Amino acid sequence: MRFKKSSPPPKKSRPGSSRNTDHPRPNPRETLEIDIEQLSHEVRGIARYRGKTLFVDNALPGEKVKARITASRAKFDEAVAIEILEPAAIRQTPPCPHAAECGGCSLQHMAPQAQIEAKQQILLDQLQRFGKAAPEEVLPPLTGPDLGYRSKARLGVRYVKPKSGGKPELVFGFREKGSNNLTDISQCLVLPEAFSALIPELKQLVERCNTRRHISHIEVAIGEDATALVVRHLQPLTNEDRSQWLTFAQAHNLHLYFQPGEEAHKAWPEAGPERLAYALPEFGLTLQFHPQDFIQVNFGINRKMVHAAIDLLDIQPEDRVLDLFCGLGNFTLPIATRAREVVGVEGILELTRRGQENATANGLANIQFQAADLTADFTRSPWARGGFDKILLDPPRTGALEVARNIGHFNASRIVYVSCNPATLARDAAELIQRGYHLSKAGAMDMFPHTTHVESIALFERQ
Known part of the structure; x- marks a missing residue:
């Protein structure tokens, strides 16, 4: 499959300015028959119509569809496929009766294997487009059941x-x-x-x-x-x-x-702590969380992801490891079972308290949790002293730009970056490469089947 970057929304015209009339404005209620050429990075079908790019929901490459225009922009239009005239081989009947309307899952019309293949390609395209980088090795996608997975x-x-x-x-x-x-x-x-x-x-x-x-x-x-x-x-x-x-x-x-x-x-129940739990059996760990804490909602993929991250870090018994955006210790605790010492840093104080609770409950004394703003320069913070052999990053969708700009301070030999947004991963990859790292390995993870979310993991090694 080929992918194309979506055009950004147009700037608003000033009062009295003339509009671009190169392309006739389509009727929002208009229906048309079109051929879908490829997929966008939002996993929408792409077609050409009246000289403009048309992004089409519920459409797949190689299909002929009847579509209804839903929005018109200066540089592109948007539509939704209302009838599939010639279906692609990767199209399937959505398993959920609410799939046509519900926004919880927007890719149920696409076979699960095709979904993760598309996400893998999106990851690689974004790395190349925004990071000017290609991994030396493309990791096989991490996959699991596509139904009943969400916690x-x-x-x-x-x-x-x-x-x-x-x-x-x-x-x-x-x-x-x-x-x-x-x-x-x-x-x-x-x-x-x-x-x-x-x-x-x-x-x-x-x-x-x-x-x-x-x-x-x-x-x-x-x-x-x-x-x-x-x-x-x-x-x-x-x-x-x-x-x-x-x-x-x-x-x-x-x-x-x-x-x-x-x-x-x-x-x-009135008795007992306000906690639920999930296990990481490979490491002999059980982590507790409050129902409103942030956790990885796909326990099966999370286990595979933690295993992959520990494997890529190649932790040695004498290593001192830094876990940034550590949450309640999803990676911090497993790392501690392999390393001499781990420092977990998180912006939300309550999650660092939860992390310490989990470390104590699992008998791990070689962890310290710190609360800090990781969008600011942290290099003079007390926890940042002493150097680190390996680093793990698991940032939010906004990425870890400030971290990437300051990461050379630690002189770590390996950095594993767990991402929920390939665009910010690619942007941060460019920063890491400028600071003496190369992109060794990368691959997608099917954390959210049937959605357009692209989760991935990447290994950077010092050159």
Whole structure:
């Protein structure tokens, strides 16, 4: 497959300025038959129409589709395929009945193997385009089950007046594609089957609540030991409503939290810590997390990812290792089972506390966790002294630009970069290369099947 970079949104015209009239403006309701040539980096089909690039949702390379224009820009237009006239070999029937409307999964029309192959190519294209870099070795993608994999989700709750009129009706689900509206769902196939089956009952429970219009969303967090529900409500729940939620949680063996404001409070079971857990058996570790903590939501791929990261770092018993953007210790603790010492640094203080809890619970005394702003110059921080043999980066989508600019301070022999955005990985790769590293290995990870998210892992070695 070939990929093309999407054009940026056009700049707004000043009042009184003339518009570009080189291309006739399409009718937003217009339908047309087009041939899809390739995929964009957002995994949308690309076609040419009236001399402009057309990005087409729900379309795959090699297909002829009937599409409806949805938006017109100065340099490109957008559309959605409403009928597939000649399907590609990689097209499949979406397994979920809500796939056409729900924005939770936007690639269910594409075979899972084709999805990860496309993401691998997107990674390599972005590295070349923005980083002017190509890995010496392309790692095989890390893959796993494409359904029932997700351990966290947030279901929206909203009352909407039907287009046909009448009383507002409850809509319970995820946002629609390209919209803030919600898709009403009865199941979610990327969530574990046991929880997906509870969605109709959850909706009925919300409808029975006296304060139903003040419940904004239901968050689910699934550990390997238990499942938790977090009920976000904008006004106090009545005693009757609280009783209904407690009865539901007890009947289905769920942990229950109420969230009237910023913090969620555990309501059931009354005893025990406010924690769930997941295991990393290869390292003999169990990590605990609060239902609202950030974690890797695909436990199967996470285990493979941690194994790959430790393998790429090539940790030796005397190594001192730095784990930046460490969270609650997902990589820090496994590294500590191999290294002399590990320093984990995270911007969110609460997560560093959680990391220390996990280190103590697992009997690891060779870890120190630090809270620090990693978007600023950190080279004079006390924790940055002493040098590091290996470094692991696991930044948010914005990447680790400031880290990359200062990383030469540590003189580490290897850097493993775990990324959730290939564009910022590529940008940071260029910085690392300028500072004496070369891109040794890189590959994609299928952390979020059926979505356009591209997760990857890369190894940089000092030249």
